[in-house]
Amino acid sequence: MDNLGYLFAAYTLIWIGLCVLVFDIMRKQxxxxxxxxxxxxxIEK
Amino acid sequence: MRRRTLIAFGISAVMIIVALVMVFIVCPTEATMxxxxxxxxxxxxxxWNAFFSFFVTFVFGIVYLKTRNPKxxxxxxxxxxxxxxxxxxxxxxxxxxxxxxxxxxWTWDARLTSSLxxxxxxxxxxxxxxxxxxxxxxxxxxxxxxxxxxxxxPIVALSIQLAPTTHPKAMIFNDGLHGTMLLxxxxxxxxMFAVYFLFMFLYYDLRTDEYEIARMKKRxxxxxx
Numbered sequence: 001m002d003n004l005g006y007l008f009a010a011y012t013l014i015w016i017g018l019c020v021l022v023f024d025i026m027r028k029q030x031x032x033x034x035x036x037x038x039x040x041x042x043i044e045k
Numbered sequence: 046m047r048r049r050t051l052i053a054f055g056i057s058a059v060m061i062i063v064a065l066v067m068v069f070i071v072c073p074t075e076a077t078m079x080x081x082x083x084x085x086x087x088x089x090x091x092x093w094n095a096f097f098s099f100f101v102t103f104v105f106g107i108v109y110l111k112t113r114n115p116k117x118x119x120x121x122x123x124x125x126x127x128x129x130x131x132x133x134x135x136x137x138x139x140x141x142x143x144x145x146x147x148x149x150x151w152t153w154d155a156r157l158t159s160s161l162x163x164x165x166x167x168x169x170x171x172x173x174x175x176x177x178x179x180x181x182x183x184x185x186x187x188x189x190x191x192x193x194x195x196x197x198x199p200i201v202a203l204s205i206q207l208a209p210t211t212h213p214k215a216m217i218f219n220d221g222l223h224g225t226m227l228l229x230x231x232x233x234x235x236x237m238f239a240v241y242f243l244f245m246f247l248y249y250d251l252r253t254d255e256y257e258i259a260r261m262k263k264r265x266x267x268x269x270x
Contacts, residue, residue, distance in 0.1 A: 004081075007080055013141070022244075025248065
């Protein structure tokens, strides 16, 4: 009674899910930083 | 990526690798359930971290209401986000574990139902916040929901002691885990705490940047008027 498919599914779900989330946040952070720089330039002008 | 996030990323990666080696290579196979029991080494740490995340939301909700400093709401909100992610993983990994052992994906017993209620409470936390446009009001309502919602956490934690349930009882405090299995569980818990701090830095920085953008846009709008 090993049910390795279920075990694989659970661990894949956890780690792929968390990795996708980390990269999604990093992508949003990069976009925000660019927007901050653009706004800073506009304010300084 | 900021320096502290980079450090948290490195620590998390190393701890996750160590925990995975322990879970899949070092730790012996459990006699009754077989290999599927290895889900336990992440299902339980994810649950502990979800409780911890909601506790942080609870504490910083109180701190926000006392100080009215938005940065405390950002910490509370970031922690609630991590808690909701972890709560989702508790439910999903629990269902994947339940199917081969209980024969069903879901059953309405005390632990599972109270966990689902916990998930719904924190989902509501974000839905309600998203409907409030006024910043101060959003922080205030968020803090109140974060404080009141925390009532469900002791119910989830104690449900296996207080109500008849098919969910296994807590083994770590009852001398039910020994040697390598206990060490594996503790290492997995530590790895998940490292992941918690990594996400906390990521979400907090994201939230402060969004706040800064909103502030700058307001300033530009005022200057143009």
